[in-house]
Amino acid sequence: xxxxxxxxxxxxxxxxxxxxxxxxxxxxxxxxxxxxxxxxxxxxxxxxxxxxxxxxxxxxxxxxxxxxxxxxxxxxxxxxxxxxxxxxxxxxxxxxxxxxxxxxxxxxxxxxxxxxxxxxxxxxxxxxxxxxxxxxxxxxxxxxxxxxxxxxxxxxxxxxxxxxxxxxxxxxxxxxxxxxxxxxxxxxxxxxxxxxxxxxxxxxxxxxxxxxxxxxxxxxxxxxxxxxxxxxxxxxxxxxxxxxxxxxxxxxxxxxxxxxxxxxxxxxxxxxxxxxxxxxxxxxxxxxxxxxxxxxxxxxxxxxxxxxxxxxxxxxxxxxxxxxxxxxxxxxxxxxxxxxxxxxxxxxxxxxxxxxxxxxxxxxxxxxxxxxxxxxxxxxxxxxxxx
Numbered sequence: 400x401x402x403x404x405x406x407x408x409x410x411x412x413x414x415x416x417x418x419x420x421x422x423x424x425x426x427x428x429x430x431x432x433x434x435x436x437x438x439x440x441x442x443x444x445x446x447x448x449x450x451x452x453x454x455x456x457x458x459x460x461x462x463x464x465x466x467x468x469x470x471x472x473x474x475x476x477x478x479x480x481x482x483x484x485x486x487x488x489x490x491x492x493x494x495x496x497x498x499x500x501x502x503x504x505x506x507x508x509x510x511x512x513x514x515x516x517x518x519x520x521x522x523x524x525x526x527x528x529x530x531x532x533x534x535x536x537x538x539x540x541x542x543x544x545x546x547x548x549x550x551x552x553x554x555x556x557x558x559x560x561x562x563x564x565x566x567x568x569x570x571x572x573x574x575x576x577x578x579x580x581x582x583x584x585x586x587x588x589x590x591x592x593x594x595x596x597x598x599x600x601x602x603x604x605x606x607x608x609x610x611x612x613x614x615x616x617x618x619x620x621x622x623x624x625x626x627x628x629x630x631x632x633x634x635x636x637x638x639x640x641x642x643x644x645x646x647x648x649x650x651x652x653x654x655x656x657x658x659x660x661x662x663x664x665x666x667x668x669x670x671x672x673x674x675x676x677x678x679x680x681x682x683x684x685x686x687x688x689x690x691x692x693x694x695x696x697x698x699x700x701x702x703x704x705x706x707x708x709x710x711x712x713x714x715x716x717x718x719x720x721x722x723x724x725x726x727x728x729x730x731x732x733x734x735x736x737x738x739x740x741x742x743x744x745x746x747x748x749x750x751x752x753x754x755x756x757x758x759x760x761x762x763x764x765x766x767x768x769x770x771x772x773x774x775x776x777x778x779x780x781x782x783x784x785x786x
Contacts (some may be wrong), residue, residue, distance in 0.1 A: 400428050400432070400492055400682045400684060400725075401431075401432045401433070401434070401681065401683050401684070402431045402432065402433045402434075402682065402683070402685075402686060403433075403434055403436065403678055403679060403681075403682035403685050403686070403691040404422050404423055404426075404433055404434065404435045404436070404686045405419070405435075405436045405437075405438045405678075405685065405686070405687060405705055406418045406419055406422065406438070406686065406687055406702075406719065407438055407439060407440065407688065407689040407700070407701040407702060408439065408443055408444040408689070408690070409688070409689060409690040409721060409757070410443070410492065410689075410690045411492070411690070411753070411754065411755060412690065412721075412754060412757035412761075413748070413757065413761065414437070414444055414447060414690050415437040415439060415444045415447065415448055416435065416437040416447060416448075416451065418688065418761065419435035419436070419437060420435055420595045421758060421761055421762060421765070422435075422686060422688075422719065422761070422765045423435050423568070424762075425762055425763060425765040425766055425769060426765070426769060429650055429668040429751055429769045430654045431684075431769075432661070434678070435735075436451070436452060436675065436678055436684070437451045437452075437702050438666070438669060438670070438675070438705065439484075439527065439665070439666075439669055439701060440527075440529060440589070440591050440665035440666040440669065440674070440699070440700060440701040440704065440747075441484075441527035441528060441529040441588075441589035441590045441591060441623055441665025441666070441668070441669070442484070442486055442527060442529025442530035442665070442735070443484065443486045443487075443490060443492060443529070443530050444484075444626050444744040445482070445484040445486075445527035445589060445669065446474060446475045446482050446483065446484050446487065446527070446667075446715045447473070447737070448474050448673065449475060449482045449525070449669060449672050449673060450475035450482065451673075452672070452673035452675075453475075453477055453672065453673065454477075455475035455477035455480075455482060456475065456476045456477070457473055457474070457475055458473070458474055458475075458476060459471045459472070459473060459474075460472050460473075460474050460512060460515050460516070461515075461707040462487075462488040462491065462508045462509075462512045462515075463488065463507065463508040463511060463563075464488060464493050464494070464508055464693045465489045465493070465494070465503075465504035465505055465506070465508065465532050466498075466503065466505070466562060466673045467505070467506070467507070467508075467560070467562025470487075470488055470493065470508070472484075472487035472488045472508075472512055473487055473532070474487075474512065474515075474516060475738055476516070476521065479520065479521055479522050479523055480521060480523040480524075480525050481516035481519070481521035481523070481525070481527065481537045482524075482525045482526075482527075483509075483513070483524065483525070483526045483527070484526070484527040484528075484529075484530070485506075485509050485526065485527065485528045485530070485531050485647060485650065486527070486529060486530035486531065486582075487512075488508035488509055488511075488512055489504070489505075489506050489508045489509050489531050489532060489534060489539075490530045490531060491530055491531065491532040491610065492530065493532070494532055498611075499532060499610055499611025500611050501532070501535075501559060501563065501566055501607060501610045501611055501620065501648065502567045502611070502612075502616060502618065502620075503560065503565055503566075503567065503744070504532045504533045504534070504535065504565060504566070505533065505535060505538075505539035505558075505560065505562055505563035505564060505565045506531070506533045506535055506539035506540040506563075506647075506648075506655065507509060507539035507540060507542060507563025507564065508563075509526075509540045509543075509650075510539060510540035510541065510542065510543025510544045510563075511543050513540070513543075513544060513739055514543065514544065514647075515562070517584065517727065519728070522583065522584055522585060523584075523585045523587075524584060524585065524587070525540035525586075525587050525589065525668075525672070526586060526587070526588050526589065526654075526660075527588075527589040527590070527665060528588055528589065528590050528650045528654070529589075529590060529591070529592070529646075529647065529650065529665060531578075531647040531648055531650065532604075532610055532611075533565075533566075533610070533647065533648040533650070534566050534602060534603055534607060534612065534620055534648035534649065534652075534666065535564060535565050535566045535568075535569070535611055535648060535649065536566075536569070536596070536624055536628075536648070536649030536652055536653060537648075537650045537652065537653025537654070538564035538566075538568060538569070538572070538575075538628065538653075539564045539565060539681070540565075540650065541564075541575060541657060542558065542564045542651060543563060544578075544581075544658075545578060545580075546575055546576060546577075546578055546657065547574075547666065548564060548572055548574075548575050548576075549572070549573060549574040549575070549576065549577070549578040550571050550572070550573055551571075551573040553573075553574065556568060556571055556572060557586050561572055561758065565628050566620055566623075566648075567621070568583065569623035569624065569627060569639075570623050572627055573601055573627075573630055573640070573699045574630065574631075574634065575627075575631065575657065577635060577657060578590050578657075581657065581658050581659060582645060584638045584658070586654060586658050586659070586660035586661070587660065587661050587662075587663055587668065588643075588646075588650075588651065588654045588655075588660045588661065588662045588663070589663060589664075589665040589668045589669065590643050590646040590647065590651060590662055590663075590664075590665050591664055591665040591666060591698075591699035591700065591704075592643055592645065592646035592647070592651065592699075593642040593643060594606075594642075594643070594644070594645035594646065595639060595640040595641070595642075595644050595645050595676075595697070596624055596628055596639035596640070596644040596645045596649055596652045597624050597625045597628065597639060597645070597653075598621070599623050600645075600650050601621060601624070601645045602624070602644075602645030602646070602647075602649050603621040603624065603645075603648075604617060605615050605623060605650070606645075607620060607621075610648070615621075624639075624649060626721075628652070628748035629780065631656070635656070636753065637656040638656070639652055639654075641655065642662075643655075644685055646662070652729060664699065664704070665699070665701075666667065666700070666701045666703075666704030666705070667704060668700065669701075670704065670705065670708065675708070676707070676708060676712075679705075679708060679709050679712050679714060680712055682713050682714060682773075683708040683714070683715070684691055684714070684716075684717065685705065685714045685715070685716045685717075686708070686716075686717055686736065686768075687701070687702035687705050687706055687716060687717075687718050687719075688702060688718050688719075688720050689701065689702055689720060689726075690720065690721045690722070691720060691721055691722040691723070692718060692720045692722070692723045692724070692730065692738060692740070693724040693726055693727050694724070694726040694729045695725065695751070696727060696729070697729040697730050697732070697733050699776075702718055702730070702735065703730055703733040703734070703735070706718075706730070706733055706734030706735045707733055707734045707736060708734075710733075710734030711734075715736055715737060716734055716735050716736050717735070717737055717738075717739060717763055717768055717772075718730070718735050718738045718739065718741075719739050719760035719761070719765060719768060720738060720739070720740045720741070720764075721740070721741050721742065721747075721753070721760065721764075721777070722740060722742050722743070722744055722747050723740035723742075723743070723744075723782050723784070724743075725782070727782060728781070728782065731781060736781070737771075737781045737782070737783060738781065738782045738783070739764050739765075739767055739768040739771075739783050739785075740764065740782060740783070740784050740785065741760040741761070741764045741784075741786065742760075742784065742785070742786050743784055743786070746784075746786050760785070761778065763785055764785050767783065767785055768783075771783065782785060
């Protein structure tokens with residue numbers, strides 16, 4: 400019996416590949432034949448996942464984080480194609496919780512990364528934009544790429560912070576002048592966020608608090624994004640209500656309108672690029688997973704994207720996770736047959752214990768799944784907890 404292991408990363412503990420390899424060890428010890436395929440949905444781990452299956456060359460590129468501090472980002476190169484992920488430089492996981500501040504966070508580091516791969520003669524860019532700490536509508540990135548960002552008088556605006564434009568500059572922006580040179584570059588953006596730019600379902604109201612914004616700051620930012628998008632719509636007919644405009648604090652809006660990018664589903668795009676359908680067809684059991692599963696897991700995340708494709712091929716799909724809430728039952732309609740979770744939400748250990756003993760818990764949860772598979776037990780409860 401062949402088992403295909405394609406888990407997403409377990410945030411803060413395992414990359415997709417390292418989680419898969421640990422799970423594989425447990426299955427191999429029980430006599431299963433296994434293959435690990437790293438996956439991602441446009442956020443952290445996207446570059447590694449695509450490079451692993453396409454044999455693209457991984458390189459380190461210097462950039463900066465959201466506060467202008469030097470950082471090395473991993474990029475994959477394959478001929479004239481470059482694969483990048485925003486999270487590698489302007490990602491929320493690059494910061495301590497106490498550092499989160501969307502007013503000071505700049506997307507300039509992503510613009511720097513794009514400039515550097517273009518300098519290597521890459522003309523086809525695939526960019527995952529999940530997991531950012533920014534809410535600047537891409538101002539920092541656009542400034543780094545040479546776009547003229549203007550005040551109400553039409554003069555070029557000087558950024559408030561010396562490391563690039565941020566959301567603190569939004570109130571002074573009246574125009575962002577398009578550049579025709581961007582037509583020479585083809586960009587595909589990987590994102591599963593469908594939110595518009597503004598409003599109650601927009602970038603700031605839905606994701607602002609995760610990035611450290613208070614309700615007062617959320618109200619201000621949404622107001623300024625609405626004002627700027629109205630100005631740009633009047634001047635250039637740029638829209639802000641298309642699905643994904645609100646992805647990554649408005650990066651989706653910037654990429655589509657200013658860089659003529661195509662926004663595609665993160666997990667569907669990655670699955671196609673790595674040829675996952677053929678791998679699924681040649682397997683018997685499929686293992687998906689991520690750090691936690693809840694009702695939101697049913698909407699576009701990697702485990703569900705994979706399980707839907709696997710179920711269409713008639714495969715059995717099990718999910719392994721660190722924490723599962725009871726409302727994670729919503730994923731059962733998306734192709735997952737059962738969830739094996741280390742913890743219920745109320746029993747979840749603190750972050751230090753999770754980091755220190757993550758391997759132990761993931762191994763034990765996988766052993767629990769193998770025991771169920773070997774015993775042919777019918778699943779009365781389709782969420783099975785280790786603790």
